[in-house]
Amino acid sequence: MRDITGSTANECAVKIAQKYTESTDIVSLFLSHHGQTQFATGISGNAFRRKGFPNSTAPNHLHVPAPYCYRCHYKASYPGCGFQCVEAIADHIEYGSSGSVACMIVEPILGNGGNIVPPPGYFQQLRKLCNEYGMVLIADEVQTGIGRTGYMFASELFDIQPDIITLAKGLGGIGVPIAAVLMKSRLNVLKKHEHSFTSGSNLISLAAAQSTLDVVAQPEFLNDVKLKGEILGSLLNELPSKHKCIGDVRGVGLMWGIEIVDQDGAPDVHKANEIIETAFSDQRLILRDSRYGYGNVVKVRPALVATDDEIAEIVERLDAVLQKVG
Numbered sequence: 343m344r345d346i347t348g349s350t351a352n353e354c355a356v357k358i359a360q361k362y363t364e365s366t367d368i369v370s371l372f373l374s375h376h377g378q379t380q381f382a383t384g385i386s387g388n389a390f391r392r393k394g395f396p397n398s399t400a401p402n403h404l405h406v407p408a409p410y411c412y413r414c415h416y417k418a419s420y421p422g423c424g425f426q427c428v429e430a431i432a433d434h435i436e437y438g439s440s441g442s443v444a445c446m447i448v449e450p451i452l453g454n455g456g457n458i459v460p461p462p463g464y465f466q467q468l469r470k471l472c473n474e475y476g477m478v479l480i481a482d483e484v485q486t487g488i489g490r491t492g493y494m495f496a497s498e499l500f501d502i503q504p505d506i507i508t509l510a511k512g513l514g515g516i517g518v519p520i521a522a523v524l525m526k527s528r529l530n531v532l533k534k535h536e537h538s539f540t541s542g543s544n545l546i547s548l549a550a551a552q553s554t555l556d557v558v559a560q561p562e563f564l565n566d567v568k569l570k571g572e573i574l575g576s577l578l579n580e581l582p583s584k585h586k587c588i589g590d591v592r593g594v595g596l597m598w599g600i601e602i603v604d605q606d607g608a609p610d611v612h613k614a615n616e617i618i619e620t621a622f623s624d625q626r627l628i629l630r631d632s633r634y635g636y637g638n639v640v641k642v643r644p645a646l647v648a649t650d651d652e653i654a655e656i657v658e659r660l661d662a663v664l665q666k667v668g
């Protein structure tokens with residue numbers, strides 16, 4: 343199904359799940375980001391973005407803890423935790439839902455929430471849970487899709503086996519607006535009048551997507567992203583020994599984040615923002631903070647076509663910024 347934005351693609355995926363399952367409720371993760379429309383903001387796990395907008399809420403909706411091992415909601419440690427973050431979802435459904443659950447929507451890596459990479463086995467547990475409750479599993483790959491992790495879809499990397507994948511961002515190559523909803527054929531249940539937009543099939547966007555896919559689908563391109571991701575990861579992993587404000591470095595492919603902490607290991611949002619501002623003013627380095635500036639993770643996302651030298655330079659400049667900010 344064609345769409346224009348990631349937000350509306352996610353709305354489409356939820357509609358499909360609700361119609362297919364004849365159920366209502368939607369489960370999503372704390373710290374998730376599924377878009378900027380009122381409904382997509384409602385299902386996203388960052389409630390501060392709804393402040394002042396009483397309609398930015400999704401009825402029949404549950405938020406559950408994210409697989410954020412660095413700051414585990416249950417104060418447990420992987421792998422001994424027994425995936426409490428998945429087990430507890432059953433309780434949330436039991437006590438917090440209407441009992442009619444349609445779908446679970448997850449980002450393979452919670453991008454805006456802090457580049458949170460779920461631990462091995464998480465998605466397999468989640469798949470089992472979705473099967474148990476008859477929930478459609480939606481992978482929101484708006485950030486992780488189209489080569490960002492070195493795979494066309496992060497669902498392949500994590501072996502998620504989703505029923506629906508939503509795409510946007512990278513699909514248009516350089517920001518041409520286009521989104522897509524990929525689904526198993528049995529889920530192709532929406533009629534035209536149930537989800538369509540004036541520019542939903544515009545030829546410029548389709549041409550941009552086709553050209554992007556022609557490039558990204560080449561195995562050597564994806565392989566190159568994987569190799570560059572390894573370089574980026576190993577260079578970023580050298581930084582914590584030099585800079586005490588880095589509590590964690592995590593990522594895959596060309597999607598990385600560094601978690602900024604204070605002396606006690608608590609999230610240091612102020613410093614994360616200072617790093618981002620200084621990176622731009624001193625080094626002309628464009629970085630983004632998690633949670634729209636309310637988070638403490640500095641996101642590092644080079645272009646997929648960045649060269650090895652450019653990746654090394656990005657980390658050198660970041661190193662200089664960390665040196666200055668202290």
Ligand SMILES: Cc1ncc(COP(=O)(O)O)c(C=O)c1O
Nearest residue numbers: 347348349375376377484485510
């Ligand atoms: C994971 C994820 N889902 C959905 C969206 C919303 O996409 P769009 O801005 O195209 O509506 C975003 C945007 O940042 C995103 O990161």
